[in-house]
Amino acid sequence: MADDKKHKTLTTGDRTIPPEGAKMIAIYIMGREYMVPETLTIMKAVEYAGYSYVRGCGCRGGICGACGTFYRYIGDYRLRSGLACQTVAEPNMVIMQLPFFPANRPGYDLDDFTGSPHEELRRLYPEVFKCVGCGTCTRTCPMDIDVMDYIALMKRGDLKGAALKSFDCVMCGLCASRCPAQITQFMAAQFVRRAYGKYILPKAGHLEKRVEEVKSGKYEKLLDGLMAMKQEDVKKLYVEREREPDLAEPGKWMPKETNNL
Amino acid sequence: MSGYTPALKELIKRVEATRAARVEKARKGEHFPALTMEERQEWLRKYHPDYKKDGRRKLKVGPNKGLELPEEVARLLESKSRLDTKSIDLSRTDYTADLLVIGAGGAGTAAALAAQEAGLKVIVSTKLRHGDSNTVMAEGGIQGATQEGDSPYFHYLDVIGGGHFSNQPGLVAALTNDAPLIIHWLEGLGMMFDKLPDGRMKVRHGGGTCRKRMHSSGDMTGAEIMRVLRDEARNRDNDIKVLEFSPAVEILLDEKGHAAGAVLYNLETKEYYNVRAKSVLIATGGFGRLHIQGFPTTNHYGATADGIVMAYRAGVKLQDIDSTQYHPTGAIYPEQNVGLLITEKVRGLGAQILNTDGEQFCFPLEPRDVESACVIRECLEAGKGVVTPTGRLGVWLDSPMIDLLHGEGTVRKELPAKYIQFKRYEIDISREPMLIYPTLHYQNGGILIDEWAETSIEGLFSAGEVAGGVHGRNRLMGNSLLDVLVFGRRAGLKASEYAKNHKMGGKATLSHVDDFNKEIDNAGIKDPGVSPILLPDYAPDHVRERQVG
Numbered sequence: 001m002a003d004d005k006k007h008k009t010l011t012t013g014d015r016t017i018p019p020e021g022a023k024m025i026a027i028y029i030m031g032r033e034y035m036v037p038e039t040l041t042i043m044k045a046v047e048y049a050g051y052s053y054v055r056g057c058g059c060r061g062g063i064c065g066a067c068g069t070f071y072r073y074i075g076d077y078r079l080r081s082g083l084a085c086q087t088v089a090e091p092n093m094v095i096m097q098l099p100f101f102p103a104n105r106p107g108y109d110l111d112d113f114t115g116s117p118h119e120e121l122r123r124l125y126p127e128v129f130k131c132v133g134c135g136t137c138t139r140t141c142p143m144d145i146d147v148m149d150y151i152a153l154m155k156r157g158d159l160k161g162a163a164l165k166s167f168d169c170v171m172c173g174l175c176a177s178r179c180p181a182q183i184t185q186f187m188a189a190q191f192v193r194r195a196y197g198k199y200i201l202p203k204a205g206h207l208e209k210r211v212e213e214v215k216s217g218k219y220e221k222l223l224d225g226l227m228a229m230k231q232e233d234v235k236k237l238y239v240e241r242e243r244e245p246d247l248a249e250p251g252k253w254m255p256k257e258t259n260n261l
Numbered sequence: 262m263s264g265y266t267p268a269l270k271e272l273i274k275r276v277e278a279t280r281a282a283r284v285e286k287a288r289k290g291e292h293f294p295a296l297t298m299e300e301r302q303e304w305l306r307k308y309h310p311d312y313k314k315d316g317r318r319k320l321k322v323g324p325n326k327g328l329e330l331p332e333e334v335a336r337l338l339e340s341k342s343r344l345d346t347k348s349i350d351l352s353r354t355d356y357t358a359d360l361l362v363i364g365a366g367g368a369g370t371a372a373a374l375a376a377q378e379a380g381l382k383v384i385v386s387t388k389l390r391h392g393d394s395n396t397v398m399a400e401g402g403i404q405g406a407t408q409e410g411d412s413p414y415f416h417y418l419d420v421i422g423g424g425h426f427s428n429q430p431g432l433v434a435a436l437t438n439d440a441p442l443i444i445h446w447l448e449g450l451g452m453m454f455d456k457l458p459d460g461r462m463k464v465r466h467g468g469g470t471c472r473k474r475m476h477s478s479g480d481m482t483g484a485e486i487m488r489v490l491r492d493e494a495r496n497r498d499n500d501i502k503v504l505e506f507s508p509a510v511e512i513l514l515d516e517k518g519h520a521a522g523a524v525l526y527n528l529e530t531k532e533y534y535n536v537r538a539k540s541v542l543i544a545t546g547g548f549g550r551l552h553i554q555g556f557p558t559t560n561h562y563g564a565t566a567d568g569i570v571m572a573y574r575a576g577v578k579l580q581d582i583d584s585t586q587y588h589p590t591g592a593i594y595p596e597q598n599v600g601l602l603i604t605e606k607v608r609g610l611g612a613q614i615l616n617t618d619g620e621q622f623c624f625p626l627e628p629r630d631v632e633s634a635c636v637i638r639e640c641l642e643a644g645k646g647v648v649t650p651t652g653r654l655g656v657w658l659d660s661p662m663i664d665l666l667h668g669e670g671t672v673r674k675e676l677p678a679k680y681i682q683f684k685r686y687e688i689d690i691s692r693e694p695m696l697i698y699p700t701l702h703y704q705n706g707g708i709l710i711d712e713w714a715e716t717s718i719e720g721l722f723s724a725g726e727v728a729g730g731v732h733g734r735n736r737l738m739g740n741s742l743l744d745v746l747v748f749g750r751r752a753g754l755k756a757s758e759y760a761k762n763h764k765m766g767g768k769a770t771l772s773h774v775d776d777f778n779k780e781i782d783n784a785g786i787k788d789p790g791v792s793p794i795l796l797p798d799y800a801p802d803h804v805r806e807r808q809v810g
Contacts, residue, residue: 039596039597041597048804050800050801050808052798052799053796054528055389058393058397058561060561060562061398061602063397063481063678064392064398064484066389086597086682086685107496107498109496110450110451110496144681167453167479167677168479170484171488190488193453193488194451194489194492196451196453197450197489198451201454201460202459202460204407204448204454204461204462205461206462207407207441207445207462210407211441213441214413214438214442219414223413223438224434227430227434234418234421234422234426235422235426239298241419241422242471243471244410244473246287246465246473247290248473250457250464250473251408251461254410255410
């Protein structure tokens with residue numbers, strides 16, 4: 001096999017090069033002490049210590065949910081949580097990432113519910129209705145979502161409320177890992193958001209009409225015309241485009257030239 | 262330390278001093294004038310990183326030999342395979358499928374769903390988890406001409422003009438024609454679009470658009486799309502098998518030179534697997550993590566250009582791979598957010614870009630490359646940038662204008678993810694502006710495809726950021742999410758047709774890899790690297806020094 005070490009010089013990029021005189025702090029990665037410069041995120045601190053991520057690292061921007069992390073400060077009984085790519089490493093942090101959590105996710109057919117969306121939720125996730133209301137999920141969520149509240153909304157049948165409240169979820173799984181009622185909140189919420197998007201949020205009528213127009217082949221003809229044009233002529237059309245005003249209400253504004261709509 | 266430093270707070274006062282007058286003008290629809298077509302070209306030539314001569318060189322091997330590329334991309338393409346081809350037993354088959362999808366972001370997942378609907382058995386191989394991709398990071402929206410005052414005709418003009426007329430017209434036509442179909446498909450899958458109470462889609466402008474056609478889902482449109490598509494793929498797991506942490510490292514061809522599968526590498530057990538498939542889709546995303554010219558990047562950890570490497574060795578030509586998109590608004594403060602994307606939606610909602618004196622110096626919604634050139638010019642040429650405590654240079658993005666223009670609470674509602682990301686460091690972006698500078702965002706070019714995502718190799722498809730030609734040398738906001746879904750779905754449909762009319766090929770080979778390795782030796786390339794690199798290496802020097810033996 002090719003030597004893995006050889007490719008190491010190919011990229012540099014995100015490597016942390018601490019400024020001279022940077023203050024070093026002690027952190028404990030899975031219990032082992034490392035000295036790292038202060039102000040780094042946990043993720044960059046772990047890399048600075050010499051770890052190469054395979055699991056537990058994704059977008060590095062707080063949206064993919066790969067790097068859910070639990071930590072404690074030495075001498076403090078409280079267990080805390082955050083995303084490794086978004087949480088700043090601080091002195092005496094004892095860190096453990098949760099790169100995977102086994103989630104309960106029953107399959108379903110979005111186009112063929114056995115009952116109402118709420119009944120379907122009850123069928124798929126009966127454990128949601130056994131929430132004990134302890135609030136650990138809410139305290140654990142690194143996105144500051146009130147998880148317990150959206151679970152309460154689900155129980156009540158307010159799927160719109162639950163969909164909106166859970167919208168910021170990055171599906172890291174930290175909530176489910178701490179739930180004494182063994183609920184997989186983030187998967188139930190995913191189901192509820194899709195059920196809401198499909199059955200409760202009103203459909204876009206203008207989109208339906210436009211889809212029919214596209215399927216009729218109407219625009220292919222217009223586009224064929226553009227493709228056949230000389231570049232100078234296309235440039236002229238581009239420069240002369242009429243710009244829709246920024247504050248125009250959707251669906252109300254119409255351009256002067258309507259031939260190519 | 263949190264929030265802005267006292268020195269930066271002093272500078273913010275200059276922004277605040279001009280804000281009321283700027284908001285007043287914006288209300289009247291008065292803009293800072295946009296550049297003319299000639300000025301655009303001139304500013305790009307002078308200030309855009311793509312046009313800098315240093316850090317670029319001619320490629321010495323392969324179908325694009327002679328093309329001038331950034332050093333980082335050239336070195337990657339001139340690297341040898343990770344595989345010792347002689348120790349791989351190709352008579353052994355570990356998995357079979359009608360379609361092998363390499364990459365499980367938006368394009369790969371859309372393709373898998375389309376192929377499954379057409380009756381195919383699909384294997385999806387991915388380097389990290391299902392959904393780990395740049396798709397999940399796209400924030401501001403997805404374009405599509407769905408409103409009455411708009412049509413694919415005008416969308417086409419915006420795309421091709423934004424790309425400086427270097428795009429493949431057929432690909433632009435496919436992109437814009439299919440856009441309403443894609444938005445409709447997503448709506449049917451239960452995606453939570455931003456809508457008015459009657460169901461009408463909320464739309465807004467992006468840089469370089471003549472119509473408001475940016476559809477969104479808060480400021481996490483890509484994340485919402487990815488969540489929905491992944492969830493749907495999981496509902497169909499009888500036919501769509503996802504192999505996580507198992508990136509492809511080489512494409513397999515059959516005796517006729519048609520696509521025949523791939524060799525996968527299990528990152529955890531370090532085993533190699535042979536997958537045989539009737540058709541193969543490369544949907545591995547872009548090259549942001551190569552950190553071209555040392556720029557920080559907005560990209561996902563896995564964006565290491567694996568797909569172009571594999572395809573190039575198999576003999577596929579690349580288009581515009583020398584062209585890189587720098588997003589004009591990457592965060593440069595606080596340090597923890599450096600490189601982080603600040604969605605164009607912020608400017609779409611009316612936030613202006615200002616220099617250290619709190620003055621506007623460009624139209625805030627130029628095409629991305631032009632806008633980036635404007636910011637670089639203001640900082641390096643005019644010397645009116647703001648310097649951060651860690652020595653980074655940038656300009657202000659005046660987000661507090663948004664609530665003033667659209668009402669209290671708009672920032673919190675329309676930009677929830679961004680709001681949280683800054684709030685963590687005690688900066689309230691609805692009250693204080695952000696500091697930004699261009700950041701490496703997108704691989705404009707890539708694998709040459711036709712409008713059905715076919716490559717020059719039979720049975721080999723490519724879609725998404727890894728493919729080229731759709732956006733030419735510059736992409737507009739909201740067309741990348743659209744691109745991955747349009748061409749992902751088209752690839753899935755075409756692959757279905759192809760797989761139904763073809764039997765599994767005969768003997769699989771890696772002889773193209775051997776040939777390519779030889780070509781590197783013959784070209785006299787000294788100390789070639791090994792690629793695909795799969796993951797970037799961010800170990801600091803003091804660690805590397807001890808990683809001996």
